[in-house]
Amino acid sequence: xxxxxxxxxxxxxxFLRGLVEVVDPRDITIIGNVGDDREVLGQRVSPDxxxxxxxxxxxxxxxxxxxxADETWRALATVAExxxxxxxxxxxxxxxxxxxxxxxxxxxxxxxEVTERLAHAxxxxxxxxxxxxxxxxxxxxxxxxxxxxxxxxxxxxHRDEVDEVHYVGSPxxxxxxxxxxxxxxxxxxxxxxxxPYVSIGPILAVSEIREALKTRRVPCVAVSPLVxxxxxxxxxxxxxxxxxxxxxxxxxxxxxxxxxxVLVIDELDAPAEPVSGxxxxxxTETLMxxxxxxxxLAAATVHASEALA
Amino acid sequence: xxxxxxxxxxxxxxFLRGLVEVVDPRDITIIGNVGDDREVLGQRVSPDxxxxxxxxxxxxxxxxxxxxADETWRALATVAExxxxxxxxxxxxxxxxxxxxxxxxxxxxxxxEVTERLAHAxxxxxxxxxxxxxxxxxxxxxxxxxxxxxxxxxxxxHRDEVDEVHYVGSPxxxxxxxxxxxxxxxxxxxxxxxxPYVSIGPILAVSEIREALKTRRVPCVAVSPLVxxxxxxxxxxxxxxxxxxxxxxxxxxxxxxxxxxVLVIDELDAPAEPVSGxxxxxxTETLMxxxxxxxxLAAATVHASEALA
Numbered sequence: 001x002x003x004x005x006x007x008x009x010x011x012x013x014x015f016l017r018g019l020v021e022v023v024d025p026r027d028i029t030i031i032g033n034v035g036d037d038r039e040v041l042g043q044r045v046s047p048d049x050x051x052x053x054x055x056x057x058x059x060x061x062x063x064x065x066x067x068x069a070d071e072t073w074r075a076l077a078t079v080a081e082x083x084x085x086x087x088x089x090x091x092x093x094x095x096x097x098x099x100x101x102x103x104x105x106x107x108x109x110x111x112x113e114v115t116e117r118l119a120h121a122x123x124x125x126x127x128x129x130x131x132x133x134x135x136x137x138x139x140x141x142x143x144x145x146x147x148x149x150x151x152x153x154x155x156x157x158h159r160d161e162v163d164e165v166h167y168v169g170s171p172x173x174x175x176x177x178x179x180x181x182x183x184x185x186x187x188x189x190x191x192x193x194x195x196p197y198v199s200i201g202p203i204l205a206v207s208e209i210r211e212a213l214k215t216r217r218v219p220c221v222a223v224s225p226l227v228x229x230x231x232x233x234x235x236x237x238x239x240x241x242x243x244x245x246x247x248x249x250x251x252x253x254x255x256x257x258x259x260x261x262v263l264v265i266d267e268l269d270a271p272a273e274p275v276s277g278x279x280x281x282x283x284t285e286t287l288m289x290x291x292x293x294x295x296x297l298a299a300a301t302v303h304a305s306e307a308l309a
Numbered sequence: 310x311x312x313x314x315x316x317x318x319x320x321x322x323x324f325l326r327g328l329v330e331v332v333d334p335r336d337i338t339i340i341g342n343v344g345d346d347r348e349v350l351g352q353r354v355s356p357d358x359x360x361x362x363x364x365x366x367x368x369x370x371x372x373x374x375x376x377x378a379d380e381t382w383r384a385l386a387t388v389a390e391x392x393x394x395x396x397x398x399x400x401x402x403x404x405x406x407x408x409x410x411x412x413x414x415x416x417x418x419x420x421x422e423v424t425e426r427l428a429h430a431x432x433x434x435x436x437x438x439x440x441x442x443x444x445x446x447x448x449x450x451x452x453x454x455x456x457x458x459x460x461x462x463x464x465x466x467h468r469d470e471v472d473e474v475h476y477v478g479s480p481x482x483x484x485x486x487x488x489x490x491x492x493x494x495x496x497x498x499x500x501x502x503x504x505p506y507v508s509i510g511p512i513l514a515v516s517e518i519r520e521a522l523k524t525r526r527v528p529c530v531a532v533s534p535l536v537x538x539x540x541x542x543x544x545x546x547x548x549x550x551x552x553x554x555x556x557x558x559x560x561x562x563x564x565x566x567x568x569x570x571v572l573v574i575d576e577l578d579a580p581a582e583p584v585s586g587x588x589x590x591x592x593t594e595t596l597m598x599x600x601x602x603x604x605x606l607a608a609a610t611v612h613a614s615e616a617l618a
Contacts, residue, residue, distance in 0.1 A: 041408045078405025096387025099350045
């Protein structure tokens, strides 16, 4: 069963780790967010692609929730000692990957080509594609002004409320090679439990990707990132409350209006009324407390689409 | 007593460590070689400036002879794992410095400005100046063809014989700010025991620096890098044999024709005949086996110039 998954970083990566255990990973194409990519110390950092890559190849730091396991911070300590830019936490092993990616990009490779090489070198079995090879960057309108994604997320600890999200570069962004094919060939399209605004939003801001979802002929299943109306981690709940008007399943579904057929939600969010704007709601445990829970959630998601088909 | 020192990397740095103990370091201006600078993994590496900086601030790895003490290689191991460029050994702490330097250069700072900031951050008391802020790179003519310095030195392990040395960029290279002032204000000019072709040669390839030495009004003392006609480390002896015709003190002096007044040589090289092309020869122990030996050599060098003046 071929599956295309739209995914952000950490939450999406956890879900994907469950998915590769219930579906042959070679049948999975992951379309990853690049809206939070950034130049740090001259290095091109792609946090969401890397979270997915590290998680699925077993080298992620699960406790910290980002970056590589068994990491050290010696290069960055020197940068700090010398008064350089050290607010963005780049570990030594992680930095090695950024150096390779940045050099390949400077030599003219596309982000897709780089990602394929990194994925191959690390032994990733699923296919990982950036949503686009073109520059597409997420900016947030906040009471403190317009902030670039990582400035808001890391430097400001995503404390500023968000009134609006912009995806700079999206009008000119084309899907990366393979993205439209994957969406067309999939038997089910999944939207991972990632932040609708800053993880999935940038992917859907690529107009041809949004169009492909609108005109899909197979079920599209979104997994809500909320549990009991709260984000497991990060600012998704606060963003939904402020920009969508609430944190109910209907508010989550409203982020994907016209694009999804099924919404998978947590038992704590089971609504009294049908969820508006979605054909079917699947209620299950969505909190991925361990690998088994992630596997069960992935299985429920795939099963929901099968039942619908 | 104000001193200006022309210096390459490792051997020069050892000499300088002795010098700062016999002269107030605030009176020393070091004019460092940049001919072996190179882009590695997108980073601007300045090996000789860094060897001097690390050695004089006590953070160099003395046993290895290059790079920082207490170093790790985790970023580079990841680069190798991912199939990236890993032949040039960049340690994690070392890499932190290169990241800061490269970012400052990309933002428009000159190499002098960067070097000043790094030196200040690491607490260097002497003044360290690159010979030039302009691109000046050493290339070697060998039987295997023309090789960039680091390709020859590191990748080829300086095995190829050298027929000729080119300093690409030298016709347009101006002395970095402060270099000519330091040469003019010095009471003695010293050429450190570095390779005449690939360490001192690139400095002297900056025409205004060579001119300043030619028209000097103070003594210029060169310290031979050879002991018993052999290089302590590296290819200086083989280069002298092939390009100058021998490894005697006269052959060393011929590299600095018209530029020096005194040549400091090792006891093992004490010649029967006067050394040609130099006013005076000082014979002493030049092998810097420890800090005390480096101090004695530095003292003998300073004393030689005083005696002359």
